[in-house]
Amino acid sequence: MPHVTIPGSSGTVRPMRLLGDPELTAPCREVTAFDAELAALVEDLFATMYAHDGVGLAANQVGVPLRVFVWDCPDDEEIRHLGHVVNPRVTHAGGVTVTGHEGCLSLPGVHAPTPRHDETVVEGVDLHGRPLRVEGTGFFARCLQHESDHLDGGVFTDRLTGLRRRRTLRAARRAPWAVTR
Template sequence: MRHGSIPGARGRVRPLTLLGEPVLSEMCRDVTDFGPELATLVEDLFATMYAADGVGLAANQIGVPLRVFVYDCPDDDDVRHLGHVVNPRLVEADGVVIRGPEGCLSLPGLEAGTERHDHAVVEGFTVKGEPVTVHGTGFFARCLQHECDHLEGGVYADHVTGWRKRRLERQIGRASWRRAAGTA
């Protein structure tokens, strides 16, 4: 494989946006320019996701309020799914609802049991403007729903309920990254 064909190989690792920063709670804008800046953004998203050991990353998680995300995520059968979606729309989220552990690079070190559908379909475009449809099951369906939530201004914590929600809120309040950012 050529060096340039590895996603993120030419990308720059950017700082992660953490919970509490306004860009994470705002609706992201549609991409209108499918030029070289978009290709650079996708490369940077991959580089940052890999550096942080993530399986998905939305553009607003690096401070860019555009509707773009990348993923390198297995499904429940350990099949690897690798790609990106520009201007994604979650067109299906159905099947069985499963509560499973979910974390986020914007809430480092935390996770909570979060309910998600075990099947999801996302439609959007590639960096070249070509239509793409991504089907996900199991853990990969969770990833697709999670990244689409980011672009709508949400995080997985918004889906957590009951005692899990109260525990997560306490953990967020005590998190070292919250105190370091002065948002405790």
């Protein structure tokens, strides 16, 4: 029987950056070194994501300002999508816009209905620099857009407007983990 490695099983859970931390609002740098350090980062991202019961995690959420994210996320048909992408860029975001439940590991316990496209294509490379194209629909498309936003210095609250935005940011300010009160 072949040896199967479970993503994150050799990783270290890293501290999570929370809303208010400047790391979350700065755009991330392109990865230029495809080495053991990058592989360790991806393992740590999986370990951290699983430890916090997430479905996706971007490198800047653990304080590493590089364009990398991981996911273990179902789509609307409950098909599991598991992977990572380095230097991703959204090449397609389309279909209908769906306002759905969204949260973030950097805003624990804070959720809001957030508009996202129902179809997404992300292109980048894998750990070895090989081209990678990831297509997502439904909830998985939401995940791909959410993590891509992080790498550009955004969080889901940036997509909210009006009363919904004010209420969500107020909930974040009042949360026990709030960086600034």
